[in-house]
Amino acid sequence: MRKNSCALFLSVIAAAMAAPAFAQEEASSPITISGSVALVSDYRFRGVSQSDEEMAVQGGLTISHESGFYVGTWGSNLSGWGTFGGSNMELDLFGGFKMPINDGSAIDVGLLWYMYPGGANETDFAELYAKLSHTVGPATLTAGVAYAPKQFALANVSNAPNSRGQKEDNLYISGDAAAAIPNLPITLKAHAGYSDGNPGLGPNGTSVAPTGEYFDWSAGADWAVYKNLTVGVSYVDTDISRSESAYLLPNFSKGGTESIADATVVFSISAAF
Numbered sequence: 001m002r003k004n005s006c007a008l009f010l011s012v013i014a015a016a017m018a019a020p021a022f023a024q025e026e027a028s029s030p031i032t033i034s035g036s037v038a039l040v041s042d043y044r045f046r047g048v049s050q051s052d053e054e055m056a057v058q059g060g061l062t063i064s065h066e067s068g069f070y071v072g073t074w075g076s077n078l079s080g081w082g083t084f085g086g087s088n089m090e091l092d093l094f095g096g097f098k099m100p101i102n103d104g105s106a107i108d109v110g111l112l113w114y115m116y117p118g119g120a121n122e123t124d125f126a127e128l129y130a131k132l133s134h135t136v137g138p139a140t141l142t143a144g145v146a147y148a149p150k151q152f153a154l155a156n157v158s159n160a161p162n163s164r165g166q167k168e169d170n171l172y173i174s175g176d177a178a179a180a181i182p183n184l185p186i187t188l189k190a191h192a193g194y195s196d197g198n199p200g201l202g203p204n205g206t207s208v209a210p211t212g213e214y215f216d217w218s219a220g221a222d223w224a225v226y227k228n229l230t231v232g233v234s235y236v237d238t239d240i241s242r243s244e245s246a247y248l249l250p251n252f253s254k255g256g257t258e259s260i261a262d263a264t265v266v267f268s269i270s271a272a273f
Helices: 020-027 242-248
Strands: 031-040 056-065 069-077 089-102 105-115 125-136 139-151 168-180 186-196 213-226 229-238 264-272
Antiparallel strands (some): 031 056, 031 264, 056 069, 186 213, 229 264
């Protein structure tokens, strides 16, 4: 589906055991269940911190069918910009269809619903997405587009906080590249994205595209240290200047002064199952 400092990370270890007969049953099942848990030094959504530049715990679960259909959920704690009260949590629900279209290429289309359990009213919103990926040797390139149709949660009500009926949409275009280094458990990765949405504060003080339109990018690496345990590091930045975000203060900052869209380094540790 939001948007650092060096920190100590705790690892989460999960194990499951099954009888041989059950394992054989699973091998022939058309259903696959996968997931992950992660600890990150900062939750950056499209370049903007959603955890007030502090650590976040994240996790997700996906159920896939051999036909290509899948459903899943993903969640993270929030702090500062992007919170709406309640549990201060983002919970995403998604479903879609992924299929190969030729050797090394695949298309993935679906719908993602952003939820904020127990938070303020009219904050949840839906977003359609489509991704086209192509793998050549150790490298995978992905082009993506995400479009959120007009909804009140995305409206610019900075000058009319009590108004109703306003709706805005949001467009996000992205490109990603990942390449595994031969003979090493390291994968290099890069990302670039462009957001175009409402230039202002939404109905509850935040916005998906806070300055209307901006670019974000990142570059980093993942290191598979042990089986499904991965450590990652990424440099993340945006082209949102302090003058462009000045009218969003103090919301769009940490402590009222420090921008939450400045360049930073994000560390992570994750376990997949």
